[in-house]
Amino acid sequence: xxxxxxxxxxxxxxxxxxxxxxxxxxxxxxxxxxxxxxxxxxxxxxxxxxxxxxxxxxxxxxxxxxxxxxxxxxxxxxxxxxxxxxxxxxxxxxxxxxxxxxxxxxxxxxxxxxxxxxxxxxxxxxxxxxxxxxxxxxxxxxxxxxxxxxxxxxxxxxxxxxxxxxxxxxxxxxxxxxxxxxxxxxxxxxxxxxxxxxxxxxxxxxxxxxxxxxxxxxxxxxxxxxxxxxxxxxxxxxxxxxxxxxxxxxxxxxxxxxxxxxxxxxxxxxxxxxxxxxxxxxxxxxxxxxxxxxxxxxxxxxxxxxxxxxxxxxxxxxxxxxxxxxxxxxxxxxxxxxxxxxxxxxxxxxxxxxxxxxxxxxxxxxxxxxxxxxxxxxxxxxxxxxxxxxxxxxxxxxxxxxxxxxxxxxxxxxxxxxxxxxxxxxxxxxxxxxxxxxxxxxxxxxxxxxxxxxxxxxxxxxxxxxxxxxxxxxxxxxxxxx
Amino acid sequence: xxxxxxxxxxxxxxxxxxxxxxxxxxxxxxxxxxxxxxxxxxxxxxxxxxxxxxxxxxxxxxxxxxxxxxxxxxxxxxxxxxxxxxxxxxxxxxxxxxxxxxxxxxxxxxxxxxxxxxxxxxxxxxxxxxxxxxxxxxxxxxxxxxxxxxxxxxxxxxxxxxxxxxxxxxxxxxxxxxxxxxxxxxxxxxxxxxxxxxxxxxxxxxxxxxxxxxxxxxxxxxxxxxxxxxxxxxxxxxxxxxxxxxxxxxxxxxxxxxxxxxxxxxxxxxxxxxxxxxxxxxxxxxxxxxxxxxxxxxxxxxxxxxxxxxxxxxxxxxxxxxxxxxxxxxxxxxxxxxxxxxxxxxxxxxxxxxxxxxxxxxxxxxxxxxxxxxxxxxxxxxxxxxxxxxxxxxxxxxxxxxxxxxxxxxxxxxxxxxxxxxxxxxxxxxxxxxxxxxxxxxxxxxxxxxxxxxxxxxxxxxxxxxxxxxxxxxxxxxxxxx
Numbered sequence: 036x037x038x039x040x041x042x043x044x045x046x047x048x049x050x051x052x053x054x055x056x057x058x059x060x061x062x063x064x065x066x067x068x069x070x071x072x073x074x075x076x077x078x079x080x081x082x083x084x085x086x087x088x089x090x091x092x093x094x095x096x097x098x099x100x101x102x103x104x105x106x107x108x109x110x111x112x113x114x115x116x117x118x119x120x121x122x123x124x125x126x127x128x129x130x131x132x133x134x135x136x137x138x139x140x141x142x143x144x145x146x147x148x149x150x151x152x153x154x155x156x157x158x159x160x161x162x163x164x165x166x167x168x169x170x171x172x173x174x175x176x177x178x179x180x181x182x183x184x185x186x187x188x189x190x191x192x193x194x195x196x197x198x199x200x201x202x203x204x205x206x207x208x209x210x211x212x213x214x215x216x217x218x219x220x221x222x223x224x225x226x227x228x229x230x231x232x233x234x235x236x237x238x239x240x241x242x243x244x245x246x247x248x249x250x251x252x253x254x255x256x257x258x259x260x261x262x263x264x265x266x267x268x269x270x271x272x273x274x275x276x277x278x279x280x281x282x283x284x285x286x287x288x289x290x291x292x293x294x295x296x297x298x299x300x301x302x303x304x305x306x307x308x309x310x311x312x313x314x315x316x317x318x319x320x321x322x323x324x325x326x327x328x329x330x331x332x333x334x335x336x337x338x339x340x341x342x343x344x345x346x347x348x349x350x351x352x353x354x355x356x357x358x359x360x361x362x363x364x365x366x367x368x369x370x371x372x373x374x375x376x377x378x379x380x381x382x383x384x385x386x387x388x389x390x391x392x393x394x395x396x397x398x399x400x401x402x403x404x405x406x407x408x409x410x411x412x413x414x415x416x417x418x419x420x421x422x423x424x425x426x427x428x429x430x431x432x433x434x435x436x437x438x439x440x441x442x443x444x445x446x447x448x449x450x451x452x453x454x455x456x457x458x459x460x461x462x463x464x465x466x467x468x469x470x471x472x473x474x475x476x477x478x479x480x481x482x483x484x485x486x487x488x489x490x491x492x493x494x495x496x497x498x499x500x501x502x503x504x505x506x507x508x509x510x511x512x513x514x515x516x517x
Numbered sequence: 518x519x520x521x522x523x524x525x526x527x528x529x530x531x532x533x534x535x536x537x538x539x540x541x542x543x544x545x546x547x548x549x550x551x552x553x554x555x556x557x558x559x560x561x562x563x564x565x566x567x568x569x570x571x572x573x574x575x576x577x578x579x580x581x582x583x584x585x586x587x588x589x590x591x592x593x594x595x596x597x598x599x600x601x602x603x604x605x606x607x608x609x610x611x612x613x614x615x616x617x618x619x620x621x622x623x624x625x626x627x628x629x630x631x632x633x634x635x636x637x638x639x640x641x642x643x644x645x646x647x648x649x650x651x652x653x654x655x656x657x658x659x660x661x662x663x664x665x666x667x668x669x670x671x672x673x674x675x676x677x678x679x680x681x682x683x684x685x686x687x688x689x690x691x692x693x694x695x696x697x698x699x700x701x702x703x704x705x706x707x708x709x710x711x712x713x714x715x716x717x718x719x720x721x722x723x724x725x726x727x728x729x730x731x732x733x734x735x736x737x738x739x740x741x742x743x744x745x746x747x748x749x750x751x752x753x754x755x756x757x758x759x760x761x762x763x764x765x766x767x768x769x770x771x772x773x774x775x776x777x778x779x780x781x782x783x784x785x786x787x788x789x790x791x792x793x794x795x796x797x798x799x800x801x802x803x804x805x806x807x808x809x810x811x812x813x814x815x816x817x818x819x820x821x822x823x824x825x826x827x828x829x830x831x832x833x834x835x836x837x838x839x840x841x842x843x844x845x846x847x848x849x850x851x852x853x854x855x856x857x858x859x860x861x862x863x864x865x866x867x868x869x870x871x872x873x874x875x876x877x878x879x880x881x882x883x884x885x886x887x888x889x890x891x892x893x894x895x896x897x898x899x900x901x902x903x904x905x906x907x908x909x910x911x912x913x914x915x916x917x918x919x920x921x922x923x924x925x926x927x928x929x930x931x932x933x934x935x936x937x938x939x940x941x942x943x944x945x946x947x948x949x950x951x952x953x954x955x956x957x958x959x960x961x962x963x964x965x966x967x968x969x970x971x972x973x974x975x976x977x978x979x980x981x982x983x984x985x986x987x988x989x990x991x992x993x994x995x996x997x998x999x
Contacts, residue, residue, distance in 0.1 A: 095747060095754065096751075096754065096756070099633070148578075149588070151581070235718065235965065236717065236959060236964075237720055237803070237965035237967075238718040238719055238965075259965075260969070261969060264968075264969040265577060268573065268577045269578075274578070321743070322747075477718060482636055482719030482741065483717065483719035483720075483743055485747065487742070487743060487746040
């Protein structure tokens with residue numbers, strides 16, 4: 036689940052606005068210091084086919100990688116063996132217990148006043164229906180307010196359909212996350228949720244829900260935008276639709292999984308770490324190509340390329356393919372937990388989890404432990420107020436200027452990632468990899484998240500940028516933040 | 518199935534190229550003669566909500582309209598009653614026997630080397646599988662040539678997957694139409710066909726197949742572009758995929774259906790007819806909104822508006838909602854058959870069957886009986902060689918100029934429609950309604966062909982243009998063609 040914030044201001048324009056935060060001397064200017072090395076890395080990575088070959092294997096031969104599934108196990112073993120075979124350092128599996136949620140068979144149908152199939156996908160972590168399914172009249176609402184106004188009398192025993200307007204992923208996904216429990220609190224027996232997308236070809240989008248404690252757990256499924264719109268029109272016409280939902284979905288306890296880790300050890304300060312990666316698990320539809328296989332393969336290949344170029348930074352540069360982001364975040368949590376009190380060892384954490392469309396640059400944020408992270412979405416400040424953070428941002432913009440030739444020099448204030456959130460919450464400077472975000476949410480969590488949607492050029496660019504950013508942050512004389 | 522040819526030359530530019538074919542005097546210039554009347558029609562139709570209200574009822578309350586289904590029966594009765602209630606003339610049902618093909622339950626799965634669902638739609642008119650389904654290794658080909666080169670030895674007992682490159686609808690749809698019989702001729706037990714679309718969100722597209730006589734009939738299903746691409750990648754990697762296909766599809770004989778007809782009778786020459794319309798049936802997925810409900814509602818509303826404006830042309834202007842275009846063309850054939858030797862009564866036939874995106878104008882063609890119709894796709898001439906046809910085209914371009922203000926003044930040489938093909942084959946001048954064709958084939962024959970994809974503005978424009986073109990052709994002093 037990537038951040039939704041975007042900035043299109045150029046690094047150069049921002050530098051003009053930030054004279055006080057700019058580096059004090061040429062020696063402190065990482066762009067000047069690393070121009071030649073960055074050129075070597077870019078020159079190699081921008082023609083490299085390795086990330087594509089890896090992504091093709093992962094998506095085509097292994098396929099989707101749901102937590103607790105054979106696909107994820109196979110993918111973990113394959114990456115582990117591959118990293119060892121490449122001679123990367125510190126290659127290891129960090130054991131993580133993950134939920135084993137199983138979809139099973141599922142379907143939905145309109146039973147009156149017409150009869151037809153409803154293309155659907157059960158929401159991740161949903162319970163199933165009774166064996167005979169659930170059949171009930173459908174109450175259509177556009178918002179939580181509308182549902183609450185109906186009250187228990189009109190909702191009890193019904194299937195609630197959330198058919199909101201599309202207001203972007205961040206606002207629309209609320210109904211997927213919370214709809215089941217809000218409706219259950221009023222006595223609903225199941226929910227159908229408009230897929231969290233702006234464009235649709237009758238494509239349902241799955242994704243996790245969160246059940247609240249204290250209310251009954253009811254089955255929940257995503258329906259396509261087309262059918263959410265149809266339900267709205269039928270309701271507006273005064274027609275009551277009755278639907279049936281059948282889901283075998285169930286949580287089968289926990290399973291063994293692992294974060295896959297590889298490094299290039301630091302030459303001077305190996306105990307200081309720059310970590311980068313994405314989440315290795317996916318939903319059980321499509322191939323998890325954009326979400327988030329491409330990021331894992333880009334980060335891995337970035338390390339591979341640095342090793343092949345013989346570039347060893349001062350600090351340790353580590354890649355982690357985090358497990359089980361989609362339905363537990365247990366990979367990210369386990370990674371943080373294993374650090375214990377040593378979280379200060381982490382100089383920076385970079386997450387790529389917005390797919391692999393054309394890269395724009397990076398987002399950056401840092402949180403004093405105990406305070407809220409910056410959020411552009413929530414109307415937070417466009418620039419950091421803390422002087423250390425402002426200096427770090429200026430440094431990152433200098434590094435970002437190395438990507439000007441591939442139109443990806445933007446470094447904006449704000450943004451992190453789910454897997455690195457247990458680190459950034461404790462003060463580790465966090466970065467997200469920023470994309471144009473043009474079609475990502477059309478594919479996200481669907482059967483259509485497949486490698487045919489990935490551009491090899493964009494994947495090479497992402498690989499190149501992770502290699503340069505990771506290397507520079509790990510090698511520059513001073514830490515990004517004091 | 519609309520024509521694929523498009524012309525973007527303006528009528529004005531073409532008029533300059535055709536001085537000899539231009540009307541000889543202002544009196545013969547239909548644009549001058551009908552400018553005021555056309556203005557009245559456009560002024561009314563471009564703010565009219567009637568077609569939208571009709572389309573909303575048809576798609577939302579009735580839904581899809583497969584030949585032989587309750588939905589089509591309901592739609593026929595609703596239009597018949599509605600036309601009578603509006604006081605249109607000659608409102609009647611023309612009985613037509615249509616095939617009753619039933620999809621039944623269906624699914625496809627990959628069973629090795631991975632296990633997963635394959636989103637699919639059985640092809641229209643396909644037979645079903647045995648009760649236990651069909652399970653076999655998949656042979657992946659990109660072309661008929663590749664399949665033929667493999668020969669019976671490598672195809673017998675296998676499922677053939679046609680995974681061609683996208684070369685536009687006209688070329689790619691061959692595999693849907695003919696793939697089953699070509700593969701059956703080499704001993705295949707079933708076929709999977711890449712959906713005939715350029716863009717996909719894991720959306721399978723149905724549509725009719727044609728079984729050849731003399732080879733076994735085998736079950737056939739469309740798969741999504743994503744899975745066709747995946748099968749190609751697996752084959753390229755040397756992996757053999759085994760799949761299972763289950764389809765209950767069956768042809769349940771014939772059913773009663775009807776063409777729905779309404780008219781405004783001609784004031785001077787009522788036995789001369791201008792006919793316009795679209796096909797009223799659809800596939801059994803989505804709502805048949807673009808294919809072809811919008812056209813039927815636009816044509817019907819065009820007649821409604823002319824009646825409300827009190828405009829009665831010299832000749833009869835007739836609207837026909839043809840039945841069963843998708844899987845038999847029996848509506849168009851029955852309409853032609855009922856004319857007997859009187860086909861010369863038809864001055865022109867206008868079909869709208871390319872969805873309701875932004876209108877561009879019209880296509881026109883006329884065939885001397887016994888000769889092939891003009892085809893731009895097949896590299897035919899860009900302008901008619903016959904002087905009568907050239908004069909008619911010039912006249913139509915004059916009429917088309919009345920649509921300049923809504924950027925829809927193009928009238929190109931070439932194009933007709935499936936429903937009117939039994940008429941145009943016998944010499945009736947034929948016209949297609951021409952659209953930009955930007956997204957039509959993304960929605961075509963899918964669950965996503967729904968009213969949320971239709972722009973009310975485009976529907977008003979189409980209605981207005983059919984009203985003007987139909988009225989002028991029916992009213993102008995001379996016939997379009999001698």
